[in-house]
Amino acid sequence: MLKQAYINKNVLESAKDRIAYIFDEFENIIVSISGGKDSTVLAYLALSEAHRRGRRIGIFFLDEEVVYDSTIKQIEYIMNLYPENAIPLWLQIEFNLTNATSFSDAYLRCWEAGKHKIWMRSKVSYGIQHRPWDTGKETIRNKDIGLDFYAVLDNFQNSRENTAFLIGLRATESPNRWRAVSKNPGYKDVYWCTKLKHGNLNMYPLYDWNFHDIWKYIYDEKLKYSKIYDYMYKKGMGLQEIRVSSLIHEKSFKALVELPEFEPKTYDRLLKRVKGISIGNLYGKDRTMLKVQKLPKNYNTWMEYRDFLLATYPDEEKKQIFIKRFNRHLNNAYVARQQCRQLVLNDYENNLPVDNKPDPREEAIKKWRELL
Amino acid sequence: MTIKTKKGEIKLPCLNVQIVDINMVQANNYNPNAVASNNMALLEESILSNGFCFAVVTVWDPESEKYIIVDGFHRYLIFKEYLQAEELPIIVLEHDITQRMAATVQFNRARGVHQVELMGDLVQALVEQGVPDEEIAEKLGMETEEVFRLKQITGIAELFKNQLYSKSWVMQEVDENA
Numbered sequence: 235m236l237k238q239a240y241i242n243k244n245v246l247e248s249a250k251d252r253i254a255y256i257f258d259e260f261e262n263i264i265v266s267i268s269g270g271k272d273s274t275v276l277a278y279l280a281l282s283e284a285h286r287r288g289r290r291i292g293i294f295f296l297d298e299e300v301v302y303d304s305t306i307k308q309i310e311y312i313m314n315l316y317p318e319n320a321i322p323l324w325l326q327i328e329f330n331l332t333n334a335t336s337f338s339d340a341y342l343r344c345w346e347a348g349k350h351k352i353w354m355r356s357k358v359s360y361g362i363q364h365r366p367w368d369t370g371k372e373t374i375r376n377k378d379i380g381l382d383f384y385a386v387l388d389n390f391q392n393s394r395e396n397t398a399f400l401i402g403l404r405a406t407e408s409p410n411r412w413r414a415v416s417k418n419p420g421y422k423d424v425y426w427c428t429k430l431k432h433g434n435l436n437m438y439p440l441y442d443w444n445f446h447d448i449w450k451y452i453y454d455e456k457l458k459y460s461k462i463y464d465y466m467y468k469k470g471m472g473l474q475e476i477r478v479s480s481l482i483h484e485k486s487f488k489a490l491v492e493l494p495e496f497e498p499k500t501y502d503r504l505l506k507r508v509k510g511i512s513i514g515n516l517y518g519k520d521r522t523m524l525k526v527q528k529l530p531k532n533y534n535t536w537m538e539y540r541d542f543l544l545a546t547y548p549d550e551e552k553k554q555i556f557i558k559r560f561n562r563h564l565n566n567a568y569v570a571r572q573q574c575r576q577l578v579l580n581d582y583e584n585n586l587p588v589d590n591k592p593d594p595r596e597e598a599i600k601k602w603r604e605l606l
Numbered sequence: 607m608t609i610k611t612k613k614g615e616i617k618l619p620c621l622n623v624q625i626v627d628i629n630m631v632q633a634n635n636y637n638p639n640a641v642a643s644n645n646m647a648l649l650e651e652s653i654l655s656n657g658f659c660f661a662v663v664t665v666w667d668p669e670s671e672k673y674i675i676v677d678g679f680h681r682y683l684i685f686k687e688y689l690q691a692e693e694l695p696i697i698v699l700e701h702d703i704t705q706r707m708a709a710t711v712q713f714n715r716a717r718g719v720h721q722v723e724l725m726g727d728l729v730q731a732l733v734e735q736g737v738p739d740e741e742i743a744e745k746l747g748m749e750t751e752e753v754f755r756l757k758q759i760t761g762i763a764e765l766f767k768n769q770l771y772s773k774s775w776v777m778q779e780v781d782e783n784a
Contacts, residue, residue, distance in 0.1 A: 235780050236777055236779060236780070237778055237780045239777075240773050240775045241774050241775060244770075244773060244774055245771050245773070245774045416777055426777070442772070442774050446769045446772075447771050449765070449766035450767065452766075453763040453767045459763065463762055464761045465723065468726055468756050469722060495719045496721075496723075
């Protein structure tokens with residue numbers, strides 16, 4: 235059985251060892267950054283090592299266009315930490331992002347050609363503006379969805395070989411993902427990595443870091459970090475819930491509630507860029523409207539609400555995706571509530587998968603009935 | 607009296623304020639606006655320190671023979687319930703029910719939010735003027751915790767400076783039978 239065993243080092247010493255090991259073993263190294271605190275620390279550690287060894291490593295940022303200005307500032311900061319040791323891989327290409335806030339603009343094609351006048355900002359001079367892979371060999375996950383975030387990542391990684399992709403994943407932050415990636419050694423006897431195609435690897439040198447380790451390191455090294463963290467702190471919000479990525483997809487639209495207080499200009503540009511933004515702003519944290527936790531008062535059951543949402547769903551093509559998917563599901567309140575959430579948030583991509591099982595509440599009631 | 611603009615003459619109902627018996631004024635039954643209790647306390651504080659600056663907007667309802675509130679329900683409530691005033695300054699609009707409902711939402715929604723960063727600067731300025739935290743909290747309708755957070759200009763990394771790094775761990779294959 236696989237178990238965690240403490241060793242006689244702290245997480246910083248270990249991370250430095252792991253990064254040195256990666257530099258010893260791999261010629262090609264690319265750090266993926268999001269603008270968040272974890273990838274900031276990871277990029278700094280890796281760039282410092284590259285600097286010591288006089289080597290160059292790739293710094294990869296997949297730019298979703300609709301992000302905080304603070305995120306972009308942070309990316310520029312990281313790209314320029316050790317310019318002579320960094321190969322900027324700032325991808326600014328067209329692909330599809332789910333827009334959880336609007337039915338008519340169900341997705342946004344970021345960096346869409348011809349719309350440059352309403353882009354959130356102009357592209358950077360050194361950005362990669364065309365898909366850097368053989369488009370004949372391009373893969374997508376689902377033809378209804380086309381080229382989305384994950385497909386871009388896949389294609390980008392597949393265009394490289396024998397490359398170590400460094401990712402700021404931490405076990406305490408994403409326990410499920412950590413369990414999934416650490417089951418087997420992905421390379422030699424190294425558990426903290428996943429094997430990919432063409433000799434590529436995803437590697438996680440910060441896997442054992444805790445939240446406070448990240449912040450202590452940022453303090454100790456006087457690193458800059460995204461202002462969003464300070465804003466959220468000043469608003470008394472949980473620091474754990476912060477995401478620095480796309481502002482409009484089904485897991486992050488809640489950020490729109492505070493966006494005008496954090497970055498009024500970003501909010502204004504976003505309003506002009508895509509539909510549904512003010513819906514997200516007004517109802518992003520509303521339990522009935524967008525969080526779909528409370529049944530609207532004019533419905534008796536979640537099934538009834540789901541049937542109504544489905545019947546009135548404005549996009550016929552996407553509606554068929556939902557019908558096909560829901561036909562495979564059980565018909566109970568527990569499942570129906572999740573289906574409602576998918577419909578309300580336009581989740582035709584199935585990023586918030588439905589937990590298809592008997593209603594736990596009904597099951598509990600049944601059990602009690604049998605006992606009594 | 608009106609004021610000329612590029613979109614025409616704008617009426618000035620704010621100049622026609624009347625003082626009426628507060629019992630002649632009644633809430634409407636559709637206002638979706640809710641004010642949390644801490645902001646009610648702030649509103650009371652505002653009326654006490656600034657006076658009643660904005661008349662309550664109403665329409666005359668011939669059926670009930672009352673003035674029905676279009677905007678300013680919470681100001682009315684402070685005056686009536688908290689301060690037990692007997693009179694209230696009002697403006698009377700000539701709106702039908704559709705216009706009234708629209709006006710209520712326009713008044714409620716067409717307003718700004720405070721940028722967190724500038725709010726922090728504002729609190730910082732008050733601190734530098736020597737105003738104690740408790741007084742800032744009271745005047746601005748904040749908890750002292752919010753004042754504390756806003757005046758921390760150092761940022762959150764500072765909060766973690768005295769921490770120790772966690773102990774490192776590895777994944778290890780353990781033989782369960784051993």
